[in-house]
Amino acid sequence: MSKIDKLIEVKDLRVSVEDTEILKGINLNIGEGEVHAIMGPNGSGKSTLANVIAGRPGYTVTGGDIVYKGESLLEVDPEIRARAGIFLAFQYPVELPGVRTWQFLKSAIDAVRKENGKDELSVREFDQLLEEKRKLVEMDPDLVKRSVNEGFSGGEKKRNEILQLALLDPSLALLDETDSGLDIDALRIVSHGVNIFKGPEKSVLIVTHYQRILDYITPDYVHVLVDGRIVRSGDSKLALELEEKGYEWVRGSIGEEVNS
Amino acid sequence: MADQKVISRQTGVEDSQYKWGFEFDIESDVAPKGLSEDIVRFISAKKKEPEWLLEWRLKAFQHWTNQGDEAAPKWAQVKFEEIDFQDIIYYAAPKSSDDAPKSLDEVDPELLEAFDKLGIPLEEQKKLSGVAVDAVLDSVSVATTYQDMLEKAGVIFCPISEAVQKYPELVQKYLGSVVPYSDNFYATLNSAVFSDGSFCYVPPGVRCPIELMTYFRINEADSGQFERTLIVADEGSYVSYLEGCTAPMRKSHQLHAAVVELVALKDAEIKYSTLQNWYPGDKNGEGGVFNFVTKRGAARGENSKISWTQVETGSAITWKYPSVILQGDNSVGEFYSVALVNNYQQADTGTKMIHVGKNTKSTIIAKGISAGKAENTYRGQVSILPGADNARNFTQCDSLLIGDECGAHTVPYIEVRNPTAQMGHEATTSKVNDDQLFYLQQRGIDLEESNYMIINGFCRGIFKELPFEFAMEASQLLRVSLEGTVG
Ligand SMILES: Nc1ncnc2c1ncn2[C@@H]1O[C@H](COP(=O)(O)OP(=O)(O)OP(=O)(O)O)[C@@H](O)[C@H]1O
Ligand SMILES: [Mg+2]
Numbered sequence: 001m002s003k004i005d006k007l008i009e010v011k012d013l014r015v016s017v018e019d020t021e022i023l024k025g026i027n028l029n030i031g032e033g034e035v036h037a038i039m040g041p042n043g044s045g046k047s048t049l050a051n052v053i054a055g056r057p058g059y060t061v062t063g064g065d066i067v068y069k070g071e072s073l074l075e076v077d078p079e080i081r082a083r084a085g086i087f088l089a090f091q092y093p094v095e096l097p098g099v100r101t102w103q104f105l106k107s108a109i110d111a112v113r114k115e116n117g118k119d120e121l122s123v124r125e126f127d128q129l130l131e132e133k134r135k136l137v138e139m140d141p142d143l144v145k146r147s148v149n150e151g152f153s154g155g156e157k158k159r160n161e162i163l164q165l166a167l168l169d170p171s172l173a174l175l176d177e178t179d180s181g182l183d184i185d186a187l188r189i190v191s192h193g194v195n196i197f198k199g200p201e202k203s204v205l206i207v208t209h210y211q212r213i214l215d216y217i218t219p220d221y222v223h224v225l226v227d228g229r230i231v232r233s234g235d236s237k238l239a240l241e242l243e244e245k246g247y248e249w250v251r252g253s254i255g256e257e258v259n260s
Numbered sequence: 261m262a263d264q265k266v267i268s269r270q271t272g273v274e275d276s277q278y279k280w281g282f283e284f285d286i287e288s289d290v291a292p293k294g295l296s297e298d299i300v301r302f303i304s305a306k307k308k309e310p311e312w313l314l315e316w317r318l319k320a321f322q323h324w325t326n327q328g329d330e331a332a333p334k335w336a337q338v339k340f341e342e343i344d345f346q347d348i349i350y351y352a353a354p355k356s357s358d359d360a361p362k363s364l365d366e367v368d369p370e371l372l373e374a375f376d377k378l379g380i381p382l383e384e385q386k387k388l389s390g391v392a393v394d395a396v397l398d399s400v401s402v403a404t405t406y407q408d409m410l411e412k413a414g415v416i417f418c419p420i421s422e423a424v425q426k427y428p429e430l431v432q433k434y435l436g437s438v439v440p441y442s443d444n445f446y447a448t449l450n451s452a453v454f455s456d457g458s459f460c461y462v463p464p465g466v467r468c469p470i471e472l473m474t475y476f477r478i479n480e481a482d483s484g485q486f487e488r489t490l491i492v493a494d495e496g497s498y499v500s501y502l503e504g505c506t507a508p509m510r511k512s513h514q515l516h517a518a519v520v521e522l523v524a525l526k527d528a529e530i531k532y533s534t535l536q537n538w539y540p541g542d543k544n545g546e547g548g549v550f551n552f553v554t555k556r557g558a559a560r561g562e563n564s565k566i567s568w569t570q571v572e573t574g575s576a577i578t579w580k581y582p583s584v585i586l587q588g589d590n591s592v593g594e595f596y597s598v599a600l601v602n603n604y605q606q607a608d609t610g611t612k613m614i615h616v617g618k619n620t621k622s623t624i625i626a627k628g629i630s631a632g633k634a635e636n637t638y639r640g641q642v643s644i645l646p647g648a649d650n651a652r653n654f655t656q657c658d659s660l661l662i663g664d665e666c667g668a669h670t671v672p673y674i675e676v677r678n679p680t681a682q683m684g685h686e687a688t689t690s691k692v693n694d695d696q697l698f699y700l701q702q703r704g705i706d707l708e709e710s711n712y713m714i715i716n717g718f719c720r721g722i723f724k725e726l727p728f729e730f731a732m733e734a735s736q737l738l739r740v741s742l743e744g745t746v747g
Contacts, residue, residue, distance in 0.1 A: 056698050082704040094699045098717025107713065108703035115704070147717065164703065 005031040014063035024228035040225035054088040083115035085171030089161035096148035133166040154181040162193040179213035191216030291351035320441035320451035336608035416461040423459035438521035457487035462497040476505040484515040493528035526561030538574035545604030548576025555582035559591035567594040583612035586620035593622040601634035610640035615648035630666035631745040641673040644681040
């Protein structure tokens with residue numbers, strides 16, 4: 001299969017929330033098999049970008065386009081985007097009281113399979129798959145029996161996101177600060193999960209504040225988002241440089257935008 | 261049916277103007293519209309009832325007549341046009357009473373279809389899982405399955421009309437002993453005109469080997485349904501009883517005013533579960549059943565337990581407070597409820613826990629879901645009487661709102677007359693949260709299903725109190741009732 005060099009194209013994307021412009025013309029192309037990292041100060045718009053790609057309501061796209069596998073996403077419902085292979089690991093995974101994790105995961109996987117013309121998994125098939133992926137992220141088997149994320153620790157919630165990534169096996173994984181709040185072991189496990197997922201037909205966008213996750217998952221490109229704009233792009237060395245010099249350094253260099 | 265003049269109830273039975281005798285055919289399957297002493301006599305005659313029961317009915321009718329329409333309760337947070345009690349048919353046998361179904365196989369296919377729609381091959385399931393079913397269509401009980409097995413165990417489970425013939429002393433002893441005929445407006449009406457319902461008696465020490473179940477269905481247009489159910493669990497016995505109801509779509513409102521009495525003697529336990537799915541009316545609030553029901557249990561003996569679980573999704577108006585009188589020392593009362601209202605439905609429902617005995621314990625968990633323009637009120641009373649040392653109550657009321665046009669209200673009445681009581685109360689109101697919906701959608705689950713999953717999760721604590729097949733049915737019912745509430 002030939003590699004699509006533009007799995008997703010974000011073209012001059014402008015996004016507002018209640019009349020405040022948050023993304024001010026973002027250009028970003030992610031090809032198949034590529035790993036991109038986005039870094040940037042708090043409030044710069046990183047989560048907004050990831051959420052808008054996933055189709056979260058509440059944002060107004062005022063300009064530009066998001067093209068995924070050659071088609072504009074702007075009018076597409078979030079569940080359809082998900083079934084088409086866009087996965088968002090949430091910065092703050094929500095709790096779903098009374099919704100059993102097992103049932104939730106099965107419904108999700110069946111919804112995606114159905115879209116692709118496949119039958120629902122039988123309980124046995126699903127249990128096997130779940131067990132395999134659960135081991136991959138070393139998640140406590142008891143957690144699967146509980147309500148989705150209810151009473152989970154911060155780290156357990158993040159691990160649960162990666163479990164879902166592994167189960168749903170999308171084309172594009174948007175990881176919004178999946179590394180935040182993880183202890184050293186959990187960071188290694190979560191990174192391992194992402195590395196297993198990675199492949200020539202899989203693309204990853206990692207939103208992070210820290211170099212340390214990039215020690216495990218080497219990005220092909222690093223972008224710096226400041227105040228709704230990508231002010232700098234480069235290779236993995238850019239992340240190290242940022243860590244050393246801080247955002248003031250790129251803020252000072254606005255205008256030297258290098259796009260991937 | 262010949263046109264009948266409307267009888268004004270205020271004229272009373274002694275009124276000289278009143279000269280209707282049995283103008284209508286005693287063989288008739290449908291009583292003429294309206295309520296009069298003769299109608300009461302007609303119903304009683306139809307059922308070949310003993311004198312004592314006719315007298316009891318007549319006392320109830322007299323009481324109802326004397327108190328007048330003003331006695332209809334007004335305190336509930338429900339609005340509706342006044343009911344014309346003379347515009348109701350008080351007795352309707354199934355259309356083909358001669359060949360009334362002898363078993364569930366012969367039960368109205370429409371009824372079974374209605375349950376099929378819920379995705380449950382219910383008939384099969386219930387048979388396979390060994391549930392004894394009594395179907396009450398309109399007002400008459402038509403089929404009771406599993407008689408043999410029950411007889412072997414000594415359990416009596418039959419239409420109450422049959423029990424009156426076969427076990428008159430049992431019926432006479434307990435009928436009206438928990439809900440007297442003078443209890444409230446609708447209970448009084450029911451006492452005068454009830455036509456059928458289920459009767460169950462579990463002898464001492466017997467654990468009823470199967471779940472007992474009754475289906476209620478209103479068929480006849482303009483007819484009211486007034487069933488009367490009486491369940492007695494003798495010392496050390498256990499019974500689980502399920503009640504399901506449905507009614508076809510009708511443009512006009514239909515009145516359903518049932519009475520359920522439960523008696524648990526020493527060490528006995530009754531578990532009573534309801535799935536209420538009467539026709540709720542259409543999107544504009546037209547039609548639908550008025551469900552004005554009195555349900556009460558007496559936990560009479562020491563260590564006895566009565567547990568009510570209800571899932572209420574139907575009816576235009578629900579007015580219903582399944583209650584427990586905790587008379588025996590160490591007795592336990594429980595109330596688990598899900599009430600869902602959509603469109604123009606109104607529900608005012610809750611419970612009463614009356615603590616009389618020592619060390620009595622009650623638990624109330626009520627979940628209200630409101631959507632559309634519907635109004636949902638939880639009304640609950642907990643009374644700790646002076647003799648009820650060390651009584652404990654825990655109450656939790658959770659309301660969930662879908663959209664901005666519906667309402668949820670919580671009205672707790674608490675009366676503590678013994679200082680040793682321990683009371684706990686928690687209440688929450690929440691909305692289906694957009695973040696939760698998006699989380700599910702982001703995993704590929706569509707909006708409607710996401711909404712259903714969240715609400716089903718909200719109800720899970722209640723559903724788990726239901727017997728397994730019934731819990732699945734409850735989930736399906738919830739799904740059907742939620743259709744079109746989001747998006
Ligand atoms: N739904 C919303 N309503 C109002 N303001 C919003 C909303 N979503 C985002 N914003 C605002 O947009 C800006 C960008 O937020 P965003 O969450 O995208 O930042 P971020 O780069 O992910 O920050 P962090 O590193 O702290 O996670 C912030 O100022 C935030 O307050
Ligand atoms: Mg963020």
